[in-house]
Amino acid sequence: MxxxxxxxxxxxxxxxxxxxxxxxxxxxxxxxxxxxxxxxxxxxxxxxxxxxxxxxxxxxxxxxxxxxxxxxxxxxxxxxxxxxxxxxxxxxxxxxxxxxxxxxxxxxxxxxxxxxxxxxxxxxxxxxxxxxxxxxxxxxxDEPLPTNCRFYNHLGCRRGKKCLFSHAPDTRSIRDDLGKNVCLYHLIGKCKWDSFSCIYSHSKDNLPSEYIIDEDTSKPSWWTDSARVKVVRELVEQRDARRKKIHEQSERARQQNTDRNKSKKKKKKKNDSDDKPPPNASPDKVPPPDSFSSTNSNCDETLVFDWESESNSDEELEFEDVESTSSDILSYGNKPWEHEEDKALVVALDDLHT
CATH class of the missing domain: 1.25.40 (Serine Threonine Protein Phosphatase 5, Tetratricopeptide repeat)
Structure with missing residues (x-):
């Protein structure tokens, strides 16, 4: 670079x-x-x-x-x-x-x-x-890096620019007069780490007690004013809540995508296993190659293409799995045990009697 x-x-x-x-x-x-x-x-x-x-x-x-x-x-x-x-x-x-x-x-x-x-x-x-x-x-x-340097913010870092950790200011700290990063959560009273475990400094000694605006006027620093500390604490909590909500939404969306991909793979694997002929089947009983085409047939001899029957809904996929041929026959007013061969046999017997 x-x-x-x-x-x-x-x-x-x-x-x-x-x-x-x-x-x-x-x-x-x-x-x-x-x-x-x-x-x-x-x-x-x-x-x-x-x-x-x-x-x-x-x-x-x-x-x-x-x-x-x-x-x-x-x-x-x-x-x-x-x-x-x-x-x-x-x-x-x-x-x-x-x-x-x-x-x-x-x-x-x-x-x-x-x-x-x-x-x-x-x-x-x-x-x-x-x-x-x-x-x-x-x-x-300073070059911002993912992890802040703990030695730089406490006793001082000897590596300088060769250090693999960040010496730059960030949104979780306040820069003091020595260039160290003081923990923002410590200043608002919400840091869950002690002064030795936290990667940021917890010392307020080098923070300015007031800001000089003009030669004759000055304003106290916000961490010395309890009202401003309360305002900053509320803003930090709101920011953390927004970040947490965004993280939860992204994790939920990632899990939904993972589950959807798993269900599609499971459905595809089941369809492939159903389309394969049994291992002991004779060549005469193997369905012709035309039956493996990209179309399906209904009882009313209408063709339904695969792209019309595909759906992203898991409920629809489960409904298609449990659907049986007998329900199709019943929907047209026929009994499930009446097949075409039985009908032909009954007609032939009637012709003999007459």
């Missing part, structure tokens, strides 16, 4: 991670992850729009306004997803301007240094037009 394709794969992963953080109301983590992605790819307008949305939900309105204005500064291409992003940024910008009570131009004149700080990493036209590979992606973004 080339560096450019690998970098795009990692950026897509982290972009999905930002969406999950926003759905769980973890806006601080969403903002931090978006800033990390923008450091690698400052031309990613989708991630910048998500960072502006996260900043607005935190209460960081000035930073959110900077992100929305940056997205709106790039004209969108027609008939693409950029048009939707442009409309969303326009709507979000109007909300922030109504909240602040001033426009972006006024903030640029009064606080140019602060606007420049909030715009980092800055979007330049060179980054939009250049198609060069970015090897820096491998330095800033």
């Amino acid at each position: 080339s560096s450019s394709s690998k970098g795009s794969h990692l950026i897509r992963y982290y972009s999905k991670l930002i969406e999950v953080y926003i759905q769980l109301s973890l806006y601080e983590e969403a903002e931090a992850t978006a800033t990390r992605v923008l450091t690698v790819d400052p031309s990613n307008l989708t991630v910048r729009l998500k960072r502006g949305h996260s900043r607005r939900r935190i209460g960081h309105y000035v930073g959110a306004l900077v992100d929305f204005e940056t997205v709106l500064s790039i004209p969108p291409k027609l008939d693409t997803a950029q048009v939707l992003h442009h409309d969303e940024a326009l709507r979000q910008r109007d909300i922030v301007i109504n909240t602040l009570g001033c426009s972006y131009a006024e903030l640029t004149r009064t606080h140019p240094i602060k606007i420049e700080e909030y715009n980092r990493p800055a979007l330049s036209h060179i980054s939009l037009t250049s198609n060069e590979e970015k090897p820096i992606t491998q330095v800033f973004l």
